Amino acid sequence: MEKKKVTVPLVCHGHSRPVVDLFYSPITPDGFFLISASKDSSPMLRNGETGDWIGTFEGHKGAIWSSCLDTKALRAASASADFSAKLWDALTGDELHSFEHKHIVRACAFSDDTHFLLTGGIEKILRIFDLNRLDEQPRQVDNSPGSIRTVAWLHSDQMILSSCTDTNGVRLWDLRSGKIVQTLETKSPVTSAEVSQDGRYITTADGSTVKFWDANHFGLVKSYDMPCNVESASLEPKRGNKFIAGGEDMWVHVFDFHTGEELGCNKGHHGPVHCVRFSPGGGSFASGSEDGTIRIWQTSPVTHDESDLLGSEPSGKVKAVADEVARKIESGLHIGGEGKTGDTDKATDA
Amino acid sequence: MAARSGGSSFVQPLHPPSPKSPPKYPDLYGKRRERAKVQMLEREISFLEEELKSIEGFQPASRYCKEVTDFVMANSDPLIQLGLPCFNMACTSCCRNSGCCCYLKCPECWKCSLCDCSSCNCMSYKCCTSSDCNACKCTSCDCSSCNCSSCFSCCKVPKWQCCCGKMSCCCKFRPPSCTNCCSCKWKCYCPKCPKLCNCFRCTKTCCNPCC
Numbered sequence: 133m134e135k136k137k138v139t140v141p142l143v144c145h146g147h148s149r150p151v152v153d154l155f156y157s158p159i160t161p162d163g164f165f166l167i168s169a170s171k172d173s174s175p176m177l178r179n180g181e182t183g184d185w186i187g188t189f190e191g192h193k194g195a196i197w198s199s200c201l202d203t204k205a206l207r208a209a210s211a212s213a214d215f216s217a218k219l220w221d222a223l224t225g226d227e228l229h230s231f232e233h234k235h236i237v238r239a240c241a242f243s244d245d246t247h248f249l250l251t252g253g254i255e256k257i258l259r260i261f262d263l264n265r266l267d268e269q270p271r272q273v274d275n276s277p278g279s280i281r282t283v284a285w286l287h288s289d290q291m292i293l294s295s296c297t298d299t300n301g302v303r304l305w306d307l308r309s310g311k312i313v314q315t316l317e318t319k320s321p322v323t324s325a326e327v328s329q330d331g332r333y334i335t336t337a338d339g340s341t342v343k344f345w346d347a348n349h350f351g352l353v354k355s356y357d358m359p360c361n362v363e364s365a366s367l368e369p370k371r372g373n374k375f376i377a378g379g380e381d382m383w384v385h386v387f388d389f390h391t392g393e394e395l396g397c398n399k400g401h402h403g404p405v406h407c408v409r410f411s412p413g414g415g416s417f418a419s420g421s422e423d424g425t426i427r428i429w430q431t432s433p434v435t436h437d438e439s440d441l442l443g444s445e446p447s448g449k450v451k452a453v454a455d456e457v458a459r460k461i462e463s464g465l466h467i468g469g470e471g472k473t474g475d476t477d478k479a480t481d482a
Numbered sequence: 483m484a485a486r487s488g489g490s491s492f493v494q495p496l497h498p499p500s501p502k503s504p505p506k507y508p509d510l511y512g513k514r515r516e517r518a519k520v521q522m523l524e525r526e527i528s529f530l531e532e533e534l535k536s537i538e539g540f541q542p543a544s545r546y547c548k549e550v551t552d553f554v555m556a557n558s559d560p561l562i563q564l565g566l567p568c569f570n571m572a573c574t575s576c577c578r579n580s581g582c583c584c585y586l587k588c589p590e591c592w593k594c595s596l597c598d599c600s601s602c603n604c605m606s607y608k609c610c611t612s613s614d615c616n617a618c619k620c621t622s623c624d625c626s627s628c629n630c631s632s633c634f635s636c637c638k639v640p641k642w643q644c645c646c647g648k649m650s651c652c653c654k655f656r657p658p659s660c661t662n663c664c665s666c667k668w669k670c671y672c673p674k675c676p677k678l679c680n681c682f683r684c685t686k687t688c689c690n691p692c693c
Contacts, residue, residue: 145503149529172529176504183501428501 141400141427142183148172151420153198154407156180157205158329164412165205165222168426171195175210177222180411183428187225191218197253198239202246207263209249211237217251219263229266233259238297239283252280252294258305260292273305275312282325286334286347293334295322302336304350314350318343324364328372329412335375337365342377344389356392358385364407368431370414378405384419384429398429 149171157165157180164180175196177186194214201208201222208220213236219228235254242249249261251270258273258280278296285292286304291313295302302316302325320339327334327347334345342365344354362379367389374395378384382404386396403422410417410431418428510518 142499142501144501148526173525178501182499185502185504188504 139396139398139429141398141429143400144168144178144183144185144426144428145424146176146185146188147174147424147426149195150403150406150422150424151426152196152406154409154418154420154426155200156409156411156418157201158203159412160205162205165201166411166418166426166428167199167201167208168420169196169199169210170420170424172424173212173214175199175208175220177201177208177225178426181416183426189218189220189225189227191227191230192216194236197237200241202242203244204246207242207246209240209242211240211251211253213237217249217261219249219266231259231261231270238280239294241283241285243285243289245289248289250283250285250292252276252283254279256280256296258283258292258294260307273307273310275305276303281321281323284325284327284334286327286331293325293327295325295336297321300338302334302345316343316345316350316352323362324407326366326409328367329369330372333367333372335365335367337362337377337379340379342375342387344375354389354392356387363405364409366408366410366417368410368414369412374431376408376410376417376419378408378419378421380404382421384408384417384427386431398427400427401425 147168147170151168151170153169155167155169157167165186166178166180166183168176168178170176173192173194173196175189175192177189178184179186189208189210192210192212192214194212196210196212198211199208200210206222207228208222209217210220211217215233215235215237217231217233217237217240219231220226221228231249231251233251233253233255237251237253239253240249240251247263249263250258251261252258256276256279258276259270260273261270262268273292276294276296278299280294281297282295282302283292284294290308291304291306293302293304298321300318300321302318302322303312304314304316305311306313316334316336318336318338319341322336322338324337325334326336332347333353334347336343336345340358340361342356342358342362343352344367345351346353358377358379360379360381362377364379365375365377367375373389374386375389376384376386382399382401384398384401384405385394386398387394398419401419401421401423403424405419405421407420408417411428414431416428416430418426420426
């Protein structure tokens, strides 16, 4: 009988409301980290590899629409519906500063050099805060045609990009001149924009299309139609040979970058998927959903027999788990029933 | 519980490792824990109130269902023919007319030159609605085999005029008034031959001999 392949994600509970944004830090000497934005007004920091909860940033009074970590994962930032963006100490969880806005803040991003924080929201104004001069007024970058949905830095912080909630396309500003130098045309408003780790590609999701743009020449490199409306997409950072997309069908799809062939379909979320992001090493990817959970999936799924989930996993982490389980069997304890908080999700198909 | 060994070994399925989650209540006990619970509940209440506000503008789902039902009932399926289907396979021309209900007899269509309903069993008056219909074949119209219930719809001229002189005129509706029976060409068929014109309301003696 053929063994059925099963992909088992790590299911991260904790948020009590939909998870709307995820951000992985780069790999640091302490590992890499994942910060999640949720409508429950509390961004959470997690271990990027294991999904373990590290801490919650408390202080916002409204839904968090976006959160990010700086390059060294020492500071975090969050954009909130309470008309503020906050800067946090990622080690202690302390609030370092609150940047007041006049309307809902939808997006935030640290510059690569960690000196600046870019925000945008319903005011239709992009603001760049100098994190070394917290009390100074921010630089304002105008000419966004609509409420801002996404922001990102590129080209060594010389340019920024932004998309709008109700206007199609992605606009790119040169920060020296403060002017729009390029518009990437799309047929629907762009709900997700990601600059690849090597700075070569911009990955966008608009409607049911995922597009890849050359970040240097701004030409459209690839465009793929998805089986449903997708809210987020992410390109594999190391080899760039696959990408993921998630949206209203509640599944996280994996596609081949070059051919568009679907390589996998990860099921498990109980609500639309709002955000998908590859980890910095490309070995896993995370998805945040309306169901309030974050799921971390392995990029190269371990194959398991249905009756024995331990299979032939070569990774050291699972071997360590197997050893622990064996020890528990010997000591006569129940397997999987003690001390676990809330994970009753079953294995999903790939 | 240790796995049983023996003939039928049973191994409980192992659950995947679960990432740590934030504690529901931090290290608080007693009154402080209760206070933390209250704070969480208040937060939940505020979230739910916000969600309630956001859905206030939504119409009830039942209203949408009603709209769909009304639309479907008002707009017939374009693939379904109007009226009943014709069961008479020989009747092809009658069915060309829209609204033709070949299932029923169409008295106006018996000798309709627009359609040959001799073998037609159509009863629909819509079959020959055209004003050019000369189904009756009178000089104005021929009512010999006409069975129309409405004198005024079949022919251009009022029935009582065109049918005058025809014994078998089956016009059910008498003309409302007969102003000049002498011009009436009806042959009296009154059994007792009262020599009265059979024009409705007419009391004048018919000019023609009754016998």
